[in-house]
Amino acid sequence: MTASPHHSVLRVGDGTLTSGDVERVARGEARVVLAPDVLDRVGRWAVRAAEYAGNRPIYGRSTGVGANRGVPVTPDAGHALRLLRSHATSAGPLRSPERVRAMLLVRLAQLAAGGNGIDPAVVQALVALLDADALPPVREWVGIGTGDLSALATTALVLTGEVPASRPVPMTVTFGPGDALAFLSSNAAALGDAALAVAALRRLAAASLVTGSLTLAAVRGNREAFAPAVAVATPFPGAATVCRTVRTLTDPSRDPGPRGADEPARPQGAESREVAGPRDDPRGVGGPARIQDPFGLRTMPQVHGALLDALDRAEAVVTAMATAPSENPALSPEHGVAHHGAFHAAYLGQALDALRLAVAEAAATTLSRVTMLAEPELTGDEPFLADGTPGASGTMVVEYVAAAVVGDLRASADPAGRHTVTVSRGLEDGASQASLAARETLGVVEPLRVLLGCELLTAARALGPLGPAATLPPALEPVLEAVAEAVPRLGDRADRDLTTDLEEAVRLVDGLPALAGASLG
Structure with a gap:
């Protein structure tokens, strides 16, 4: 370097x-x-x-x-x-x-x-x-x-x-x-792992609000679940951030940003791209299809908000410990030498254990949204977003992949801190296992990225040229365009191996917040 x-x-x-x-x-x-x-x-x-x-x-x-x-x-x-x-x-x-x-x-x-x-x-x-x-x-x-x-x-x-x-x-x-x-x-090795995990998971947490917003659009979900009143009813910073971000991403009138000199202005009355809505919706295109959505959408402020707050807590612990003179013994001009136990990284281990639990819960709601996208009653489309051939599987196995990933994330949520040990002839009779917690937390990054890729691919398929979805908000248009460019066969709904499509979707995940302008700040 x-x-x-x-x-x-x-x-x-x-x-x-x-x-x-x-x-x-x-x-x-x-x-x-x-x-x-x-x-x-x-x-x-x-x-x-x-x-x-x-x-x-x-x-x-x-x-x-x-x-x-x-x-x-x-x-x-x-x-x-x-x-x-x-x-x-x-x-x-x-x-x-x-x-x-x-x-x-x-x-x-x-x-x-x-x-x-x-x-x-x-x-x-x-x-x-x-x-x-x-x-x-x-x-x-x-x-x-x-x-x-x-x-x-x-x-x-x-x-x-x-x-x-x-x-x-x-x-x-x-x-x-x-x-x-x-x-x-x-505990520098554990702190290094923790810092890398927190930085990556913060990006993925932002990306999850983009993929969740795509699903909300694809099933014509009810934006009331993200209203300012919900932030008051769930009085935590993360919930307020989720509500604000999803409202912005799904705003049908929001201009996504400045246009290039050669890009035509959006015609009046065409603030967003419209495609057909669920077939049994009597209200037609525009409004929500249901008074209340399944939990995977309706509880995003509470579940994904808790993830954002867990990330903030982990960041605070990492930042504090990464610059603290925690060596034993501590030397102080006022108090001289003090032998101590500040090397016991309980604060770090517990913050990371809580973070992995928050990831697992958010992952479960993400899987719920992937499942929604396979359901004709919610999408107004074919089962599994297939091509209409009787018995076609469509995205069925994408859901299986997502479920397998969620299994890993749930297993990783086991608190490392409960596996304490005693060593050194019984003198050191407790251990935070923060090293294990940090490794496990770093280990959930890639599975979560794959899970969000599953939602991205499935929602994009629902919103694509053959999809039913309702109104595509302007902020999400660059996202759908990026998926369509990365996955040339996105509109090909014939049963086929979707591995390559999924790999391309996963590669896009980290960049979704920038594409949609989804800031967690």
Whole structure:
């Protein structure tokens, strides 16, 4: 990730780091620089930590760790290196470059906060490692939510030159007596995974409002479920956002935006494209087909709103922990040395467990909408949006795919925090399992994307040239046009393998909010 004219620059050490920041660096879209005062701040704390160590025992510097906490050790580089080597033990497949970069950035941001006593040369070496994209070989099973010890020990050994990285290491350092545990004492790998998951899920949550709005249009759903009064009746920020966003996306009179010079203005009275409505609707095209829709549409503010609020909570926890000096022991100018348990990532684990549950509930309503689109009583179309051939299957198996994905998402909603363990001769008698929670949360991203692709493809088929749907709101026209371009056979309803169509729809999902102008802000 050496400097490039196409890279933005992320300054670390100013006290803020968002999931979006982590994602940009993880993708190689931004390079990292330190805020001007970081090295001075870290250096002052290193001097102060050495002074404290001269007056009292300090865990990990002058003692062993874990159940060996009461064993005095000689505070020298040999002790530090032994600690790093023993704690580098790990197993499982190697993590992706994106996840490793995310971990390195989070650890750098935490160390830049000061209060840890680490040598500023370690911080400089970590910046150089990121800049050179020389990534440590971090394996999958690295922690139990009480510190990602093996991942960070492996990283430290890369910084010493003892373990090879993915590229030559530009700067090596020697870990002194106060550096080893200070470097290890972090949940940076879990936080990196969490940040990547939150950033991706926020995009998908916005996309779900677009696909849900398409379904609402396809079945001529009732927009009353998203009225301002509903936001009052469901007094939470996420519900208000869903109501506002869906109202905007499904507004039949809303102009989608400025037109090009060569694009004709929309004729008066043609604010939206009209196609045939459900065949049994006596009111014709224009109004809602029902006084109340099934829950998959009617409860979107409550269910998808809860997902947005869970995302906000997870983002707040990630942002706070990614820049907090959480190393054990904590060093304070007012209170000196304080040994503590801030490495126990219960806040993170619980926020992520709640987020996965919210994803699973939103996924269930999404599956409900896919099912609606197969129902003639709701669409006014053929069963499964087929071509009318007796017994034709149409989109039947798209619904099966969606249901299979929802099964995975429901299984992933099992709270990781309930699987606590006791280790280190009984001394460490609890674990947040935030590492597991973060991996599981990152793991729901692709299944959710596929599920939304199922809804996108099915709703677009219902709204296509042969579809019945009612009035297509202007904000959704660019979405349908994008699907029609990506899926050339969208209008071909003869029974056929829809795998390629679905793959193309899935590829469009992340970009749906931009196409429709669906901002969650």
